[in-house]
Amino acid sequence: MEAPTRRVEIGRLGKAYGLEGALKFRGEPVVLELQRVYLEGLGYRAIREARTLNQEIVLYLAGVRSLEAAQALVGLRVYADVSELPKLEEGTYYYFELLGRPVYVDGKPFGEVVDIQEGPQDLLVVRAKGSSLRARHKTYLVPLQAPYVRLEPEGIQVEAIPGLFE
The missing domain is CATH 2.40.30.60 (RimM)
Structure with a gap:
């Protein structure tokens, strides 16, 4: 089939x-x-x-x-x-390929990408993993092109900067 x-x-x-x-x-x-x-x-x-x-x-x-x-x-x-779709250079991705990817903050599992907001600066919408109802509904906006965000094969690595996850 x-x-x-x-x-x-x-x-x-x-x-x-x-x-x-x-x-x-x-x-x-x-x-x-x-x-x-x-x-x-x-x-x-x-x-x-x-x-x-x-x-x-x-x-x-x-x-x-x-x-x-x-x-x-x-x-x-x-x-x-x-x-x-045309093949992209290694290390680059189509936005749909980022959905569902794990997000790590300072090397520790944090959550996953649930959406992307396109605009003057594209933003990853990241849902934190957690057991509480509040944690499962809380999302964070992370600038995709920021120097502290790296797209890697195992997931998206984010360096925590003040205010980003508050």
Whole structure:
């Protein structure tokens, strides 16, 4: 029996662009390297063309050739098969690969990554491990690009700095 295809969300379709069925894309720039995407509720669509325009990504999808057809897709979530994502350099990760990873503070087990908040500075949302109800619901925000955060094969190592886990 074949293993099920694993997909990850890479973005959403934004506003229709132009009269020939193009759509602005809000999400991971990895879409520029893909041959196809999976659209929420509709299935796979080949990418006819993907390009950047004024620091935005514009997609032309197979079967979408008019403004009206593009407008019908606005807001849909866009997924990619994990097996089709480009390989990254060693030591770098896609964000979805960080979810569920253990977090160590000063070398001691602390918790796990439960979400990532994207913004001007991307933040790991870390849930502490603990037996109390309060501990299981408490989360901490850790800047992903901070010099005191290291992504390592066994997990995410964080050097405790004052105020980070208070």
